[in-house]
Amino acid sequence: MVLRRYIAGAVAARTGDEMSGPALLVAGLAVTGSPVLASWLLSGLTVSAAVGGPLLGVLIDRARRPGRLLAYCLAGYAAGLLLVLAGLGRAPDAALIALAVATGLLGPALTGGWTAQLPLVARPERLGRATALDSMSYNAAGLAGPALVGVVAAAGGNAAVLPMCAVLLLSALPAAWTLPIRPAQEGPPAAEHPQTPEAAHRDPVVGDRDPRPRAGTAPVRGLVREVREGFTVIVGNGALRRATVGSMVSCAGLPMLVVSAPVMGVRLAGESGYGTLLLAVAAVCGLAANGVLAAHEHRVRRWDLVQAGGTAVLGVGMAVAALADAFWIAVVAAAVAGAGEGPQLTALFAVRHREAPDRLRGQVFTTGASLKITSFALGSALAGPLAAYATGAALAVGAALQAAAVVTLLPRRTSPTTRPNVHEPPRRRP
Known part of the structure; x- marks a missing residue:
């Protein structure tokens, strides 16, 4: 029941988040x-x-009731969008842009900050399936958000x-507000409830120190230290570092497909709207693939290999799209x-x-979300000129980035002198 409420809230929040960018463009x-x-x-x-x-991650990790903080972020994000709408045509442009920047600060709470709370609503043995369902909420939101904006705008409701x-x-406020309370941090780290057997073999980046500021520590100094701790654990943990850097490189290549899709629609079908159809096909196939993965997640032993395999398939799809000379081939490429x-x-x-x-x-998830958003923005800046020159060139660059x-x-092989592989139980010495 709690998990269903969480997923419903995640779908609503992320659909609103996916709508916010296109909605600002349309309304502005x-x-x-x-x-x-x-x-x-x-x-x-x-x-x-x-x-x-990173700042939201620190606050979420500090909160005993992280759901309350997520609820405040949802309310603040919604209020910021409405204030921008109210100021359009009335307030100075600089003030509206500053308001959009302030609103965007809360954005990672709707993505990584929400996902970080999944262990509070899913038992350890069900966390894999819950993670797949949570990922499906991103696919559903990515499909529904822009589509809703398009339907409402086409009906003449640009201001709506x-x-x-x-x-x-x-x-999504009720789902966030009623998230369970985080268990008190008492006793040694070994007493904490790991989500998987591998959790006991994490890299000892943080060690036994409590990264939260002690009583009497200056708030700003404590905040800076905790932000540094979050980056340290990402950089120092081999599996986290690979997953984060790999996702950033992949995310930088993804705009090549997003930006090229409308141009491909014009070139192959005579209408840019068909490019939106390509993105919808990709979203639907992502949703379906995650549905299959959710049904069989108990068979997955190496999630890092799944991430690498998924990235490879994404690259193959972009490579096929780069060579497409007919619209049906582009549809197949989007599906792949x-x-x-x-x-x-x-x-x-x-x-x-x-x-x-x-x-x-919370810091790991929100910092990771921030890094991916930044990578996507950088990739978008490159994708525009490339797609204007040739969609094949843009998609080829995207496929190369996936590679x-x-x-x-x-994963790198660990030598006998290094720590045991986090994906396998440690071997006992004779």
């Missing part, structure tokens, strides 16, 4: 007629996530898209890409759940 352009302002509002909403993620966004975000992207995300979450220390879980990500994700 409709009210002011300025594509420059509309694009700057979108940039402001996304770029600040790089700063907001942002309020609809806010309604979806606020509808989606079938890889869905399990890739599920595996990334599974690795984070397995490797992240309980006391730093580079696969190389990054493949």
Whole structure:
């Protein structure tokens, strides 16, 4: 019951989040007629996530009731969008952009911050399936969010898209508010409840120190230290580092497909709207692949290999799209890409759940989300000029980035002098 409520809230919150970017573009352009302002509002909403993620992670990890903090973030994000709408055509452009930046600071709470609470609602033996279902909420939101914006805008409701966004975000408030209380951090770390057998063999980056600030520590100094602890555990843990860097490289290549899709629609079918259909096919196939993975997650032993395999399939789909000379080939390519992207995300979450220390879980997820958003933004800046030159070139670059990500994700063999592999039980010495 609690898990179902969590998934329902996640779908609503993430659909509102996926709607927010296109909704800002549509509303800003409709009210002011300025594509420059509309694009700057979108940039402001996304770029600040790089700063907001680590800070939100610290606050979420500190909170005994993390769901309450997530609820406040949902309300703040919705309020920020509505304030931007109210100021369009009335307030100075600089003030609206600053407001979009401030609103974007809360964005990682709707993605990584929410996913970090999954162990509170799923028993350890069901965490793998719950992770797959949680990943499906991203696929469903990625499919429904832009589609809702398109339907409402096509019906002449350009000014209504942002309020609809806010309604979806606020509808997730009850699910966030009623998330279970985090167990008190008492006793040695060994007493904490690991989510998988591998959790006992994490890298000793944080050690036995409690990263939370002691009484009397200056708040700012404690905050900086905890942010540093979050980055330290990502960099120092081999599995987390590979998963994070690989996801960043892959995410930098993903805009090559997103930006090229409308151009391919025009080139292969004569209408840019067919490009949206390609993205919808990818989202549906990602959702279906995650559904299959959720049904068989108990058979998965190496989530890091699943992430690498999903990234490879995504790259194959982009390579096929680069060579497509007919629309049906582009549809097949989008389906292959989606079938890889869905399990890739599920595996990334599974690795984070397995490797992240309980006391730093929120930071690992929100920091990871921030890094992915930043990588996507950088990839988008490159994808535009490449797609304008040739969609084949853009998609080929995207496929090459996926190949580079696969190389990054493949586990390294550990020598006999290093610690045991986190994916296998330690061998006893004779």
